[in-house]
Amino acid sequence: MLTMNTYEPKDIEQKWQKRWADSGVFQADDSSSKPKYYALIEFPYPSGEGLHVGHLRSYTAMDIVSRKRRMEGFNVLYPIGYDAFGLPAENYALKTGQHPRVTTEKNCANFERQLKAAGFSFDWSRQVNTTDPAYYTWTQWIFLQFLKHGLAYKATVPINWCPKDKIGLANEEVVNGCCERCDTPVEKRNKEQWMLKITAYAEKLLEGLDSVDYIERAKVQQENWIGKSEGAEIEFKIRNQESGIRVFTTRPDTLFGVTYVVLAPEHALVEKLKLQITNGKEVQEYIIQVKNKTDIERTATDKEKTGVELKGIVAINPVNGEEVPVWVADYVLAHYGTGAVMAVPQHDDRDRAFAEKFHLPIIDKPLVSFAEALQKSGGKKQTTYKLRDWVFSRQRYWGEPIPVIHCAKCGTVPVPEDQLPVLLPEVEKYEPTDTGESPLAAIDSWVNTKCPKCDGTAKRETDVMPNWAGSSWYFLRYIDSKNDKAFASMKKLQHWMPVDWYNGGMEHTVLHLLYSRFWNQFLCDIGLVPTSEPYKKRTSHGLIMASDGEKMSKSRGNVVNPDEIIARFGADSVRLYEMFIGPFDQPAPWSTDGLVGTYRFLEKVWKLHEKIGEHGQDSILKATQLLHKTIKKVGDDIEAMRFNTAVSAMMILVNEMSSLETVPQDLYEKLLVILSPFAPHMAEELWEMLRHKELIARASWPKYDEAMTIDNEVVIPVQVNGKLRDTITVSADASKEMIEQAARASEKVQKSIGKKEIIRVVVVPGKLCNFVVKE
Numbered sequence: 001m002l003t004m005n006t007y008e009p010k011d012i013e014q015k016w017q018k019r020w021a022d023s024g025v026f027q028a029d030d031s032s033s034k035p036k037y038y039a040l041i042e043f044p045y046p047s048g049e050g051l052h053v054g055h056l057r058s059y060t061a062m063d064i065v066s067r068k069r070r071m072e073g074f075n076v077l078y079p080i081g082y083d084a085f086g087l088p089a090e091n092y093a094l095k096t097g098q099h100p101r102v103t104t105e106k107n108c109a110n111f112e113r114q115l116k117a118a119g120f121s122f123d124w125s126r127q128v129n130t131t132d133p134a135y136y137t138w139t140q141w142i143f144l145q146f147l148k149h150g151l152a153y154k155a156t157v158p159i160n161w162c163p164k165d166k167i168g169l170a171n172e173e174v175v176n177g178c179c180e181r182c183d184t185p186v187e188k189r190n191k192e193q194w195m196l197k198i199t200a201y202a203e204k205l206l207e208g209l210d211s212v213d214y215i216e217r218a219k220v221q222q223e224n225w226i227g228k229s230e231g232a233e234i235e236f237k238i239r240n241q242e243s244g245i246r247v248f249t250t251r252p253d254t255l256f257g258v259t260y261v262v263l264a265p266e267h268a269l270v271e272k273l274k275l276q277i278t279n280g281k282e283v284q285e286y287i288i289q290v291k292n293k294t295d296i297e298r299t300a301t302d303k304e305k306t307g308v309e310l311k312g313i314v315a316i317n318p319v320n321g322e323e324v325p326v327w328v329a330d331y332v333l334a335h336y337g338t339g340a341v342m343a344v345p346q347h348d349d350r351d352r353a354f355a356e357k358f359h360l361p362i363i364d365k366p367l368v369s370f371a372e373a374l375q376k377s378g379g380k381k382q383t384t385y386k387l388r389d390w391v392f393s394r395q396r397y398w399g400e401p402i403p404v405i406h407c408a409k410c411g412t413v414p415v416p417e418d419q420l421p422v423l424l425p426e427v428e429k430y431e432p433t434d435t436g437e438s439p440l441a442a443i444d445s446w447v448n449t450k451c452p453k454c455d456g457t458a459k460r461e462t463d464v465m466p467n468w469a470g471s472s473w474y475f476l477r478y479i480d481s482k483n484d485k486a487f488a489s490m491k492k493l494q495h496w497m498p499v500d501w502y503n504g505g506m507e508h509t510v511l512h513l514l515y516s517r518f519w520n521q522f523l524c525d526i527g528l529v530p531t532s533e534p535y536k537k538r539t540s541h542g543l544i545m546a547s548d549g550e551k552m553s554k555s556r557g558n559v560v561n562p563d564e565i566i567a568r569f570g571a572d573s574v575r576l577y578e579m580f581i582g583p584f585d586q587p588a589p590w591s592t593d594g595l596v597g598t599y600r601f602l603e604k605v606w607k608l609h610e611k612i613g614e615h616g617q618d619s620i621l622k623a624t625q626l627l628h629k630t631i632k633k634v635g636d637d638i639e640a641m642r643f644n645t646a647v648s649a650m651m652i653l654v655n656e657m658s659s660l661e662t663v664p665q666d667l668y669e670k671l672l673v674i675l676s677p678f679a680p681h682m683a684e685e686l687w688e689m690l691r692h693k694e695l696i697a698r699a700s701w702p703k704y705d706e707a708m709t710i711d712n713e714v715v716i717p718v719q720v721n722g723k724l725r726d727t728i729t730v731s732a733d734a735s736k737e738m739i740e741q742a743a744r745a746s747e748k749v750q751k752s753i754g755k756k757e758i759i760r761v762v763v764v765p766g767k768l769c770n771f772v773v774k775e
């Protein structure tokens with residue numbers, strides 16, 4: 001018999017965290033002969049609020065997968081780091097004057113403490129931090145490769161401008177026409193920006209989706225964002241003009257139904273045809289009025305249509321020579337297709353709404369075949385994408401400086417690679433300048449530099465990168481995080497890539513996934529990474545909500561603090577609870593009662609060790625069978641991310657084992673092994689109490705005997721008033737209720753009973769079921 005003691009998580013958790021660290025058990029081996037497994041979670045932004053219970057959900061899930069893989073004989077890489085550039089630290093600096101570096105360091109240290117307290121099996125030796133110059137050297141270096149290959153360029157583009165944050169926003173940072181951060185209505189401004197030519201990868205990003213295992217929603221969102229559209233480009237000549245209007249259409253077959261043509265208000269022809277347009281003033285006024293509308297406002301089908309006819313301009317339908325009027329209207333976007341459409345009110349809802357409002361003809365003409373339409377119109381096949389190039393400049397401080405120099409003589413000159421990193425200088429004020437330039441622009445000593453080409457006076461680029469940059473390649477850096485010669489060595493990349501399983505938030509399945517796939521594909525194309533797709537498999541977890549069902553937020557005061565609950569219940573109970581809380585991919589409300597439940601369960605597991613013994617009176621067949629079933633179920637459930645049902649299966653097993661007089665050690669040990677990925681500290685402690693010298697983290701995942709997992713079944717006769725009417729097959733240990741239910745479900749039995757009243761039901765488990773009915 002083992003010594004009795006009670007379950008006290010705080011006595012054991014730190015002990016095991018230290019043992020794990022000292023033994024290096026979770027360090028991945030770059031040259032192991034075991035098969036490799038790369039498990040990835042989205043590295044956190046180290047906010048001042050500390051770890052969120054939502055982080056714990058994703059990290060525990062992949063921790064379970066990682067721990068199971070090690071037990072299955074894999075060499076596992078499960079790394080961690082910090083995505084630490086970004087606005088919150090900078091906004092905090094604006095308020096308090098504290099350098100973002102200082103708050104970032106403090107926050108990272110806090111996160112590290114919290115993550116370690118949760119017992120994750122991260123390989124801490126590979127930690128990365130995107131704000132570390134040793135890291136962003138390589139972010140800058142990769143940017144230079146984009147530049148070298150013509151995929152980074154400067155362009156004057158209308159950008160979304162937040163007048164409050166004084167920052168250019170990417171489309172995705174604009175929510176319902178407002179700044180995602182401060183909710184101020186966003187304006188359009190023309191500004192010179194660095195762009196990354198992600199559109200050059202549109203097709204590849206789409207095609208690559210066929211070769212990966214992503215949850216359906218993620219795949220669909222990627223496809224929609226890329227928005228491939230196959231159609232044709234067709235030219236409508238303008239009467240008495242040289243220039244024509246090129247339209248993009250997915251329905252050339254409707255060409256005979258065209259009753260007018262529409263240009264986007266920003267279309268270059270509007271300016272070019274100025275002298276021919278007889279209502280120029282009206283047109284100009286319209287254009288000014290639509291300037292600040294977002295694309296979503298402009299194209300929403302339920303919005304009232306607006307537009308102005310370009311009087312004096314007439315377009316000619318190439319298939320039949322018919323003359324149609326030309327309009328400008330904001331439902332046509334300048335940056336999609338050709339910025340002009342042929343309008344077919346009979347077949348297109350927006351065109352119809354517009355035609356009805358402005359009394360334009362709606363005609364029903366027979367469709368023609370795509371081929372025929374192209375032939376008659378002289379058009380050509382054309383594919384367009386909704387995907388736009390990526391605005392890569394931010395006029396802020398807390399980001400990676402874009403490593404280029406502007407020379408009056410030589411133009412834009414990349415900073416020579418051996419002069420990287422371009423370090424972020426100290427500034428006195430973090431505010432963007434009044435002109436909307438980065439605060440870096442105000443530091444003359446930093447801005448003024450020498451041209452690397454001609455040695456003449458030159459100026460540094462003062463824009464920094466968006467906070468998507470560092471996270472676009474961090475999974476590569478983990479593989480070789482200390483390399484100072486390259487972002488990662490090809491040999492190590494070949495060993496580890498691709499990531500085998502990546503779990504993260506649903507909110508990141510569009511942009512972060514697309515951007516990081518783009519960087520990886522590009523680096524693969526230039527021969528620097530071995531696989532075109534970075535992630536073999538991608539899943540997502542549901543949000544953890546507050547107990548009131550609302551999103552946890554500081555302002556609502558409903559945030560659950562991981563420190564407090566770990567101090568109260570121990571990390572193992574918290575981990576287990578986060579897995580038990582509900583289907584992994586669904587949002588789930590927090591309940592501290594639930595946490596009490598998982599704590600009690602662990603107490604039961606702990607107590608079980610007092611029952612370990614060899615010569616019990618009970619038959620252990622039932623418990624053994626249940627153990628084998630549970631090993632199978634927990635294993636399968638982990639793979640399918642059904643963590644909640646894995647936990648309940650272990651609960652059922654523990655109840656069964658608790659009902660035994662004595663528990664064979666072998667059974668108990670197997671229970672501990674399958675429980676250990678969920679509740680690793682307790683499992684280690686009990687394992688040690690059973691006199692194991694090795695960590696349970698190094699144990700093997702138990703095998704189950706398939707025969708033991710199959711229920712024994714029995715055939716039971718069903719009678720009505722003593723007469724045999726049918727037989728049913730049920731499991732040997734089926735309860736009375738289950739047998740009666742199965743018997744009632746029999747069609748023959750139902751027929752025999754008919755409308756007669758059932759007076760009594762006699763069930764003898766394993767033997768018989770008899771319905772006594774009123775004749």
Ligand code: ANZ
Binds near residue numbers: 331337339343
């Ligand atoms: C005539 C037509 C007839 C159209 C019809 C559709 C249906 P997707 O599938 O999203 O690519 N379009 C083209 N360029 C546009 C722009 N810059 N702004 C707004 N709308 C534009 O949509 C392609 C269709 O959207 C094109 O095909 C065009 O209208 C319109 F029964 O041409 B269609």
Ligand code: ZN
Binds near residue numbers: 407409411451452453
């Ligand atoms: Zn120069």
